[in-house]
Amino acid sequence: MGRDKSTGELVQGTLDMLVLKTLTRGSQHGWGIAQFIHEISDDVLRVEEGSLYPALHRMELDGLIASEWGLSENNRRAKFYKLTAAGRKRLATEAESWNRLSGAIARVMQTA
Amino acid sequence: MKWLGKAALRIRGLLRRPQLDRDLDDELRFHLEMNAAHGKEQKRFGNATAIKEACRDLWTLGSLEVWWQDLRYALRVLRKNPAFTIVAVLTLALGIAANTAIFSVVNGVMLRSLPYPEADRIAMLWTSTPTHGVTERPTSIPNYEDWQTQARSFDELAFYADFNHGILAGTDVAESEMVWYTWTSPNFFRALGVKPELGRAPTDEEFAHADRVIVVGHALWQRQFGGSPTVLGRVINLNNIDFRVIGVMPPGVHFPEARLEAWAPATASRWWSEYRMNRGRGAVSVFGRLRAGVNMQQARAEMTTLAAALEKQFPLANGMSSVNLVPLSVQVLGTTVPFMLAILLGAVAFVLLIACANVANLLLARGAARQQELAMRTALGASRARLIRQMLTESAVLALIAACVGLPLAAWGVDLLVRLGPQSIPRLNTVTIDGRVLLFTIGVSVLAGFLFGLVPALRMPGGEWGKTAKRTRLRGVLVVGEFALAMLLLTGAGLLIRSFLGVLAVDPGFDPKGVLTLRMGFRNPAQIREAMDKIRALPGVQAVGTINGIFFEAGPKAIGVGTFHEVEGRPMEPRDQWKPLVITPNSGEVFRALGMRLLKGRLPDDRDDERSPAVVAINETFARRFWPGENPLGRRFKSTFRTGTMEWITVVGVVQNLRNMGLEKEPVSQMFPSEKQGKPGANLLIRTSTDPLALIAAVRRIVREIDPRSVVWEIATLEQQLADQTAQRRFQAWLLGLFSAIAVVLAGVGIYGLLHYSVAQRTREIGVRMALGARGGDVMRMVLREGMLLAVVGVGVGIVAALALTRLIASLLFGVAPDDALTIGVVATLLLMVASTACYIPARKATRVDPMTALRCD
Numbered sequence: 006m007g008r009d010k011s012t013g014e015l016v017q018g019t020l021d022m023l024v025l026k027t028l029t030r031g032s033q034h035g036w037g038i039a040q041f042i043h044e045i046s047d048d049v050l051r052v053e054e055g056s057l058y059p060a061l062h063r064m065e066l067d068g069l070i071a072s073e074w075g076l077s078e079n080n081r082r083a084k085f086y087k088l089t090a091a092g093r094k095r096l097a098t099e100a101e102s103w104n105r106l107s108g109a110i111a112r113v114m115q116t117a
Numbered sequence: 118m119k120w121l122g123k124a125a126l127r128i129r130g131l132l133r134r135p136q137l138d139r140d141l142d143d144e145l146r147f148h149l150e151m152n153a154a155h156g157k158e159q160k161r162f163g164n165a166t167a168i169k170e171a172c173r174d175l176w177t178l179g180s181l182e183v184w185w186q187d188l189r190y191a192l193r194v195l196r197k198n199p200a201f202t203i204v205a206v207l208t209l210a211l212g213i214a215a216n217t218a219i220f221s222v223v224n225g226v227m228l229r230s231l232p233y234p235e236a237d238r239i240a241m242l243w244t245s246t247p248t249h250g251v252t253e254r255p256t257s258i259p260n261y262e263d264w265q266t267q268a269r270s271f272d273e274l275a276f277y278a279d280f281n282h283g284i285l286a287g288t289d290v291a292e293s294e295m296v297w298y299t300w301t302s303p304n305f306f307r308a309l310g311v312k313p314e315l316g317r318a319p320t321d322e323e324f325a326h327a328d329r330v331i332v333v334g335h336a337l338w339q340r341q342f343g344g345s346p347t348v349l350g351r352v353i354n355l356n357n358i359d360f361r362v363i364g365v366m367p368p369g370v371h372f373p374e375a376r377l378e379a380w381a382p383a384t385a386s387r388w389w390s391e392y393r394m395n396r397g398r399g400a401v402s403v404f405g406r407l408r409a410g411v412n413m414q415q416a417r418a419e420m421t422t423l424a425a426a427l428e429k430q431f432p433l434a435n436g437m438s439s440v441n442l443v444p445l446s447v448q449v450l451g452t453t454v455p456f457m458l459a460i461l462l463g464a465v466a467f468v469l470l471i472a473c474a475n476v477a478n479l480l481l482a483r484g485a486a487r488q489q490e491l492a493m494r495t496a497l498g499a500s501r502a503r504l505i506r507q508m509l510t511e512s513a514v515l516a517l518i519a520a521c522v523g524l525p526l527a528a529w530g531v532d533l534l535v536r537l538g539p540q541s542i543p544r545l546n547t548v549t550i551d552g553r554v555l556l557f558t559i560g561v562s563v564l565a566g567f568l569f570g571l572v573p574a575l576r577m578p579g580g581e582w583g584k585t586a587k588r589t590r591l592r593g594v595l596v597v598g599e600f601a602l603a604m605l606l607l608t609g610a611g612l613l614i615r616s617f618l619g620v621l622a623v624d625p626g627f628d629p630k631g632v633l634t635l636r637m638g639f640r641n642p643a644q645i646r647e648a649m650d651k652i653r654a655l656p657g658v659q660a661v662g663t664i665n666g667i668f669f670e671a672g673p674k675a676i677g678v679g680t681f682h683e684v685e686g687r688p689m690e691p692r693d694q695w696k697p698l699v700i701t702p703n704s705g706e707v708f709r710a711l712g713m714r715l716l717k718g719r720l721p722d723d724r725d726d727e728r729s730p731a732v733v734a735i736n737e738t739f740a741r742r743f744w745p746g747e748n749p750l751g752r753r754f755k756s757t758f759r760t761g762t763m764e765w766i767t768v769v770g771v772v773q774n775l776r777n778m779g780l781e782k783e784p785v786s787q788m789f790p791s792e793k794q795g796k797p798g799a800n801l802l803i804r805t806s807t808d809p810l811a812l813i814a815a816v817r818r819i820v821r822e823i824d825p826r827s828v829v830w831e832i833a834t835l836e837q838q839l840a841d842q843t844a845q846r847r848f849q850a851w852l853l854g855l856f857s858a859i860a861v862v863l864a865g866v867g868i869y870g871l872l873h874y875s876v877a878q879r880t881r882e883i884g885v886r887m888a889l890g891a892r893g894g895d896v897m898r899m900v901l902r903e904g905m906l907l908a909v910v911g912v913g914v915g916i917v918a919a920l921a922l923t924r925l926i927a928s929l930l931f932g933v934a935p936d937d938a939l940t941i942g943v944v945a946t947l948l949l950m951v952a953s954t955a956c957y958i959p960a961r962k963a964t965r966v967d968p969m970t971a972l973r974c975d
Binding site for chain 2: 077083
């Protein structure tokens with residue numbers, strides 16, 4: 006599998022969740038998704054293309070997102086991804102378990 | 118069904134690959150352009166090809182494609198080495214076929230449930246006398262009725278009386294025949310959970326009124342009534358009783374015995390009113406369906422308590438009696454059959470293990486030859502994991518081909534097993550290769566494939582285990598293992614074969630040669646005498662007589678000098694000292710027909726009839742028990758067997774013991790009254806100086822002339838009957854013998870293959886030795902030593918394992934100890950002889966190495 010383990014890379018499940026969350030704002034192409042996550046996270050989260058595109062294709066195969074070709078803001082042909090109903094459902098469950106997890110970690114960090 | 122959609126997407130991806138590739142390119146190029154437009158560094162993008170590769174794999178069955186490549190490659194490799202492939206496939210096919218065949222039997226006989234709904238909730242309830250080791254006795258009707266009213270653990274408690282047979286006749290019956298039937302409680306079919314396919318079961322009212330109604334089996338209905346629905350309401354005559362047919366059971370319902378074909382309410386029987394009053398008379402076999410939420414343990418506990426209360430209440434009739442609950446499946450199967458099947462299953466597993474070791478060995482040998490190829494592929498970038506996977510694919514393909522070859526072989530084996538298997542294996546005739554067996558075969562093959570494929574795969578170049586020396590050592594270990602397993606199997610088979618021969622050598626106490634046995638049914642039993650006289654007059658016939666059975670499997674009545682029996686001049690014996698006694702009324706010249714010797718006195722005959730004093734001949738065991746060292750002639754004891762009331766019986770003769778409990782058990786006490794002073798004898802024995810089977814036609818003619826409605830059945834020679842006694846042993850010994858023979862051959866092939874390869878590899882070394890003056894004999898000794906060392910170590914390990922494991926089959930042995938030195942010695946010698954033969958061929962080849970050629974070949 007030979008995954009690059011550099012810092013700042015997102016755990017796979019987390020990346021899926023962030024992508025799904027990003028797509029709740031409307032359909033977006035791959036670059037846009039990466040850019041959005043990067044900016045909103047104040048440059049903390051960096052989405053590697055090597056992870057992003059396989060993840061997008063996998064989620065598409067799983068039916069969590071759908072794709073169609075369209076024109077980008079600079080009038081280039083680009084592949085746009087949008088959320089499906091299944092994706093929305095998955096996001097809800099993932100977000101919930103994330104919140105539970107991060108809350109738990111936060112509580113432990115505060116007290117211990 | 119999600120995976121189905123995914124699979125469809127992937128197949129589409131595979132078909133539209135160029136389009137997909139273009140799209141991927143476009144998508145990534147767009148990303149790069151956007152990066153450029155926003156001034157991002159290009160090098161951060163990483164390996165575009167790798168990304169594309171990763172995405173494409175997702176779409177196009179990536180892994181499946183590789184797998185397909187592996188598969189094609191494996192097939193090509195196997196095709197290129199036909200000799201290797203054939204040997205490996207045949208070896209494995211043999212192992213797989215043996216496993217499949219035996220598993221089919223296990224599946225059909227043990228795993229498939231009985232053809233009754235929730236059959237696992239049905240249990241037999243026997244009366245038992247634990248102190249005498251009697252575990253399954255019939256129950257008296259008063260006791261059954263008390264159980265039924267008091268027991269809470271069962272939805273239904275039903276019974277059948279000991280099954281019976283009688284002549285089926287009647288104006289509507291196609292042809293008179295002997296039919297097995299039983300008397301039942303009204304809830305018999307309810308408890309069993311079966312419904313008639315036509316008509317109905319008897320009602321409680323019919324039972325209460327003792328109505329003569331009957332339910333018949335499917336096969337009987339087809340045979341005698343052509344399957345016509347008008348059978349309902351017709352009258353048939355069974356054992357001289359007219360019954361009205363009220364129902365037909367569907368096929369497969371034969372409870373409680375395979376040959377049973379008719380069921381009538383017990384109240385319609387001749388004995389009902391008498392037995393119903395007699396708490397001491399075991400009359401019926403009880404079975405019940407557990408109430409929901411109650412398990413066997415709870416039911417057993419309740420019944421034990423209940424029986425203890427009944428024993429206390431009726432100490433005379435129920436003394437020392439308890440209840441023994443046996444799940445129906447266990448009852449049907451018995452205890453010996455599962456054990457025997459487990460042993461056979463173990464044996465075939467060993468055979469398969471040896472086959473696997475052999476193939477692993479072949480693969481290792483070939484692995485050495487393939488080292489160059491593998492090294493090349495490694496150099497070209499194939500990862501170790503990839504190569505292991507490739508080799509495992511090869512093994513799996515090999516195993517599955519072997520399964521395909523093995524299945525027809527197994528089907529043939531199953532056919533043979535079903536035809537040759539002993540009657541004592543229940544439901545053997547229903548054994549087939551079904552889905553579960555197929556699944557088992559595939560599972561076993563794949564498992565075998567991994568087993569023999571994994572070891573060589575891990576021994577590939579690149580790994581630290583890839584060294585030639587280690588590989589050779591591993592091959593040696595495999596051969597040692599093969600010989601150890603073969604030794605173990607052969608010892609087990611040897612012990613069972615010796616037991617079988619031991620049983621064959623037992624003197625049954627009679628001379629079985631030239632004797633025809635059969636049973637005759639006349640509606641007027643007196644006509645049997647007429648038939649016997651006419652048969653006696655046939656040419657070649659030397660003696661004709663009847664006896665009430667020869668072998669008694671079920672424990673006969675225990676008697677002693679106690680409440681029921683009393684020997685003149687001896688004190689009463691407590692019940693726990695009672696011993697079983699067989700009573701066999703007989704008539705005619707049965708002792709001459711059996712070839713039994715009279716030791717003292719005379720035999721009772723027709724002159725000892727209803728009016729004369731009761732006399733019997735007794736066997737040696739009987740004489741030794743009560744009159745050891747004395748003359749038993751003229752001594753008396755009390756019994757009720759003649760009239761049902763206690764009277765004095767005089768001993769007038771002593772006869773040689775006959776193995777009345779079967780060949781493997783010591784004979785028990787037996788007495789032989791004349792038929793006129795006991796029940797009429799049931800088995801007709803005809804001793805002839807000619808071929809007994811040639812008499813059958815004449816006997817049938819005589820019987821039919823006397824009464825066209827009479828029947829003759831259970832025709833066999835006494836030799837056949839004797840052979841039936843040993844059928845299970847013969848089956849067991851043959852099968853284990855066969856499996857161990859396969860094991861020995863495979864082990865021989867294994868050691869041969871190892872040495873053959875070793876000699877081929879050492880051609881140069883041998884050439885040098887010979888050039889330096891070694892003689893053919895030296896070379897031969899060297900090769901033989903290499904092989905025989907492995908064989909000897911293997912046999913040694915096998916002996917140790919055999920000493921530890923043969924104790925498990927001690928209960929199957931007869932007249933031989935599980936650590937019998939002779940058997941182990943003979944078997945070890947045999948195995949070493951096979952090994953030396955197998956070693957001799959390559960050793961011989963080594964001596965033919967021409968030093969010049971060997972040294973020249975580079």
